[in-house]
Amino acid sequence: MTGNLSTFSGSMQSPTGAVMVIGGGISGMQSALDLANAGIKVYLVESSPAIGGKMAQLDKTFPTNDCSMCIVSPKLVEVGRHKNIELFTHSEVKELTGNAGSFTATIVRHARYVDVGACTGCGLCEFVCPVTQLSYFPEVPAEGEKKSRAKAKVKRVIKGPGLPQPTSAHKWTFTVDDEACAMCGMCHRACLHGAISWEKKQKAVIDQAKCTGCGACLVACPEKFLAIKVADAPDLEKSIGAAVYARSVSLKKEFAGPEAQDCIRCGLCAIACEKVMNIGALKMVEEGIEAGVDICQVCGACVSLCPVNYLSIDQVTSRTPRPLLNRFNEGLNGRKPVNIHYPQAVPRVPVIDEKSCVQLNSGACGTCATICGVGAIHYDHREVETTVDIGSVIFSPGIEVFDARVRGEFGYGLYKNVLTSIEFERLLSASGPTSGTVARPGDGKHPQKIAWIQCVGSRDHSCDRDYCSSVCCMYATKEAFIAREHDSAIEPTIFYIDMRSFGKNFDQYVNRAKEHKVRYVRAMVSRVFEDPLTGDLELRYVDESGKRQREVFDMVVLSVGIQVSQSTKKLARKLDIALDRYGFAVTDCYQPLATSRPGIFVSGAAGGPKDIPETVCEASAAAEAASASLAEARGSLITIDALPPERTPGPDDELRIGVFICHCGTNIASVVDVDAVTAYARTLPGVVYAEHPLYTCSQDSQERMREIIGEHRLNRVVTSACSPTTHEPLFQSTLQQAGLNKYFFDMANIRDQCSWVHPNDPDLATEKAKRLTRMAVANATAGVPLDELEFAVDARLLIVGGGVAGMTAAVEAARQGFGVYLVEREAQLGGQLLNLQRSVDGRKFSDFLQTLTEKIAADERIRVFTSSEVVEQSGFVGSFQTDIVMPSGATRTLKHGAILVATGAEEYRPEIHGLGTLGHVMTQTDFGAVLENGSLDTRHHPSVVMLQCAGSRDEEHLAYCSRVCCNHAVKNGLRFKEMFPKARVDVLYRDMRCYGLGELDYRAARQAGINFIRFDPETNPVTINAGEAGIDITVTDPSIRLPVRLQPDLLVLSTGMKSRDTEELASMLRVPRNKAGFFIEAHAKLRPVDLPSEGLFMAGTAHGPKSSTETIAQAQAAVARVATLLSKKSLKMSGIVSRVDPTNCAVCLTCVRACPYGVPFINDQHSAEINPALCQGCGICVAECPAKTITMGRYDDRNIRAKIESYSAS
């Protein structure tokens, strides 16, 4: 797989400075952000209606238990708002032509029927849409033949508990239009209250006194006359559908209770069926409602509109209802045809589902279009094709979960209380269908005993899923863990084969889970049986002692593996990239991101199973790989909008505040009296202008806001609308465009924190909105302009450590066009790889190192310092200075903009079992060398025993799992077996952690006759006597449950990886390391190669044990992150930083001691000083300062006081 080597030489004419990223999951988003932030234009193509992917569906994430949505949503927002990322959601790539550097892609935007530009995501359409089912639409009439409405033949009267009680609440007024009345008397017959007087040849007259406003007359009056006129119906001007919805809502407020109630004769069902859905299957009769069950199209409107839950769907039809299920919630709850993918979706724009939308299929209804305040709904949308020119493609469509129905013995799909793990995630999620309560889908009961069955669709040859899905062991542990957090009564049990917690801090996580009463049973479950009465589930399995067991659980969660979807495979064919038999993109272990087609790179699970951090890491790496050859075109296609000069307000300028109170469609306005709030705002001191836009955030409103700021010479702006986290940046940029400092702004959240949480108390909500607005105005009044410090960036990178990570990073950074200083402690580059022999696919590492070394030597942008060490480091992101000592003993100061720590790790060599003293006891690395140099006696076939975890997962040695040993042992074992087919190899292991596609080699090894014997330090320890005489090993083989004695010629120890001595470096760089001495990343999930301090990154085994391939990927990832900094001429710092006023500084050191980032220091003017470039803006020092002489941006005492004092009306 060397297809991409050509592009690595970077020989091509004027590439296109743009990249198409396929897939909007965490992988695609990360790639897109890294590219866009490094000056590359991005087209992000996502097939679903919104970006976010699988991660958005997860509840919490291992091993930190971070809330998944909380950590991903900032990324969603950033991608959504990024000027240089063009989003194509609900879209697909149709075609890709051209070659690396200059492709042309055709992207199809499927019809969404909602204008993404205009829609403000208020979600009103979803509320008013009455449809809840997939209708049985009538055949579209053939050409010419006019369609006629079916007449009901089969009728059923739906009776309630008692006789209908007519209501005249929120009554519409019905009158007869004399002009139109044809005197047919249908209305007279329809009226159940004798309110309509009619004689033959007489026009009907409605006695308003008797009329209850049920609208039976309206329904009855034939279409050709339409003589009944309606008045006093709110929203009727919009549409009859809107009016019906409006009345239904007001009636619901008044009548709805938890229980179904008797019909109140509001008549909305019949009116909706007749006038909105144009079906006419419902009619009001004495005892209740008469349903034409044969003509009912089962749209569900009557049911969803009924204010008293009198109707249920199966009563009104003879057909089987087909409820619309929420895909995002894994079908655990319902949805409407018009549907916003999920609450935090980006773009927060609904899609109208062609299959179920009534308007699109029968032409009826169309209510949503009439209710939309910005006219964003267009039923005439058709799919649109766009072609884009790009230099590279990143293929990250992600994966789907295995279809558990294939493993019939577990009863998924048959037994209600058997769920998949992803379904369980939704159950746990606070924003999920049960809003976080763990309940059985079968009966809503709270389950106590829950079983997780591992490897469903993983490590399973029978269903062609031989690979390991890598994530299930951990997510099952997490789900069990969190389930108990939600409900401590839950007793989780996890049935597993090997516990593959191979990642950083994974083992501790599993141990913590055990402490939290999560039970682990090493057993394969053979079958699940349901008790049809209780819905409980009996599991059958064989325990470790070999006994058959039966155990009953309330709920079973299948830890389904991950797989490549058919559509992804199709797409791959279109893109002409090679996939393996399972559909994972084929890559090269030295170029883990490169696919078979030059210019196309893969990232995330599409290249093989992996968890979030690995995916994020690969995503950055792919961004790097995809952009390296485009470096010369960097910045050619991106847009930077120029801002007008800022107006500098004089000290005694009068206060001129503008206030914008947002309706947010009806989100706010339906509860809060925005007129009142606006009027109130006008009375507030300093307010010279106030208005209430329908949508403050809509394009036109923002344009208007800009004008108003100029017109009214506003010097402060306040908006009372939605969440600042999502919308503040938008409003602030509008201020800047109007030449106003962006900190002359404050925002009150009167939606999420007001109208949404107090829907039933409009008056108090309005008062609260006034208060929030008042406080925001006060805060804006106290506001001062803050300047955002800007400083130049030195476009050079310092790499500490010249192993494979450092070398790869050096080459890639140079390709990206940055200068590189590569500092290596040893005399020779290569690091740990110098001691290793061959890659997984059998190529010699020495060759690979040589190519790298040559590239480094050949590139004048890279300066290498061997036998040199870092001794001093200062400065901050963008401009660091680092002193190194060179072999000559002289120190040299290097200036650079970023630092990459790639100090690596080394093989652990404990003095156990005679290692180091006995010739026939060696480590896997030694063994690799022995296999290479042919020093083995080939005459007889030597027998080998490999001991796994010989030093890892052992408090006395390395407490953690070294991740690579299992694969290393399998690799050496296989190679050994090739050389000596008759030789015996036994591997003594605790858990074989051949994650991902490594499982395939594990399988091959077993087939090759390598014997795997599981031991356990506590319950089944290995006894080893190794001496000059020979090696004598005894252990019990659990598979045969008999003790075995082994006397091999060689004992090979998998000793694991230990961190290098980086204590000094770490303290110099002020970056943390964990107990084991590995560096701690800025965020375990989303910033895997960033160090906590700005401008510092890491790659390779300095971060934790990993394979050479993973190391290469991480090195590329780090370079991508570096590029986001070094590609910029200058960096802007937030204006919200702490500043010390030296006049009152007591030099007491309190701030110096309090700052979690060690930023404040005492300067030579004998005052504390805080470098704004380093300040993180938390404000801890401001609060601690005993002299109150530290201030901070817009969160100063002055501001907070202003808010507190304005809390209660003066």
Next chain:
Amino acid sequence: MLPCTGRIDESLLLKAFENGADGVMVIGCLEGDCHYISGNIRARARVERVYAILERIKIGPNRIRMYNLSAGEGSKFAAFANEFVNQIREVGPSPINLVRGATKTEAVTAKETT
């Protein structure tokens, strides 16, 4: 809204009470999960100091409380808010307000962005 509860200090919390608050709830990240490493721990200490002060000057007790939440735990936030408001209803309006003749029970909320 503050960048971090680490920003709030005793003088500001007391200001709220001077300003007629019957109760103050401070809501920070989960402990050990602070976006700024240790801000919420410091905030807790300050809240405890103010709690002690209020108790001694016969305004407290139980009028100030620190809660910890992770972002997106909206329902939990609501639960906390209700719990706290009920707690304040129990202890009744602040003596300050009784003196000033005010009676409405409300809680000023210092909330942290996460």
Next chain:
Amino acid sequence: MITGTPKPIEEIMEMLEPYDNIVLAGCHGCVTVCRVGGEKEVQVLASTLRLAREAAGRTINIREVSLERQCDPEYVEQMRPYVTDYQAVLSIACGAGIQFLAEKFTTTPLLPGINTGFLGVTERQGEWSERCQGCGDCVLHLTGGICPVTRCAKSLFHGPCGGSVQGICEVDKETKCGWQLIIDRLVALNQMENYGKLKPYKGWNSSRDGGPRRIIREDMI
């Protein structure tokens, strides 16, 4: 630095009983550093007092000020223009500062808001400990740089007494035996011969037993 601890609020309230209009004066010196008398504490105490007063059904007007130092006449004078507009001054500076104010503003009652502690050092943020009693006759050169007068609960010159157990003083578990410290240090410096000598009776006249002390340095005047 001079350390101190806040007075119990009840005690301060009692002092303030007669007054409704006071100045609350902080100091930017030692008491800011040891966090009992700086600007922030002025604000916290002022709020606390206003609240306490209102809760008790009375209001109090407090002017919040922080002087650079309350132990220097020039800074103290800064208060003169307005001090007479108030019934009393509550100072949260050290006892020296408070007395100095009292001397300067003869007609205004001065009230202490903190209890002045000792001449001490910062062990860590929020922890201070005593090092010197200002006895006026330093012997640190003989005692390994550790003061027997301050660090020994009995100010012994030939310690330790029988109450020293594993380096802990009999007075309380938290206090190290000063003499154990001295001896450890003398051993480390190998100056034990100093220990073996009988020391002359201490002249306490140079400490406050000689009456209030004064330092006059002609060369500095």
Next chain:
Amino acid sequence: MKSGSNLEKVLAAGHFSVTAECGPPRGADPDIVRKKAAFVKGNVDACNVTDNQTSVVRMSSLAGCLLIKEEGIEPLIQMVVRDRNRIALQSDLLGASAMGVRNLLCLSGDHQKFGDDPQAKNVFDIDSMQLIHLAKTMRDDGVFPSGDKLQGAPMFYIGCAVNPFADPFEIRVPRLKLKMEAGADFVQTQCIYNMEKFKKYMELAKREGLPEKIKILAGVTPLKSAGMAKFMRKMVAGMDIPDAVVNRIAAEPKEKQADKGIEMCIEQIQELKEMEGIAGVHVMAIEWEEKLAEIVGGAGLLPRPVVE
């Protein structure tokens, strides 16, 4: 003869001396002292009278001394530097000597925190070491420390106390040496239970040649019960009671423990008697004076010798 006290004589004559102690009452009733004196009489060469022991206020030790003197017991006045400055100390020394008290024990005194007036101000104008020196200069040079001449020098057999078990162990002997040099004629030790450690202490003392220069009276205290042993071990600063000792008395049934305590005390005294460098014992039968005769007798130390 420095003081001509009986204790000095007995020791000078090379007898194995015995001293005991009796604490004055917390009140003004002299009969309490007299009652205790009755138990002590005839069983000792001198009897310590404590000075507001453990900072608990009691009848002054000088008054106590006079009371037992009336009963025909040779008093040994204890004097602590906690409560009196050098002026008061000097005048009390003169007074005591004038009233015929010839034995003096110079102490620092427990910190007042342990007593019934923990808020009292302590004095510690001079320390015990300096008090020894003060008494010596007055006795031998006949001058006040101020240098003025005394109208009649006080006559004292000057003693000091040591706790061989307090920390740091290595300075215990040097410190005794220092007290000797300051002017101490004899020393009474803290009560001993850990004989091993005490032997070590004596070894060091002998290496310094101290037994020749200062009379060492080993302190013993009979244990009333295992409970008392545990209490003292826990509560009394610098009290070192080996498990062996505790176990031994604890092995007895409750009612027999007192007898066992006495038995053990006697054994101990006999062992001390045989120990080189030990000039006598100081028996502190705390609130158990009635057993004194039984103990001293049991140890074969009765009758007490009379030296002219």
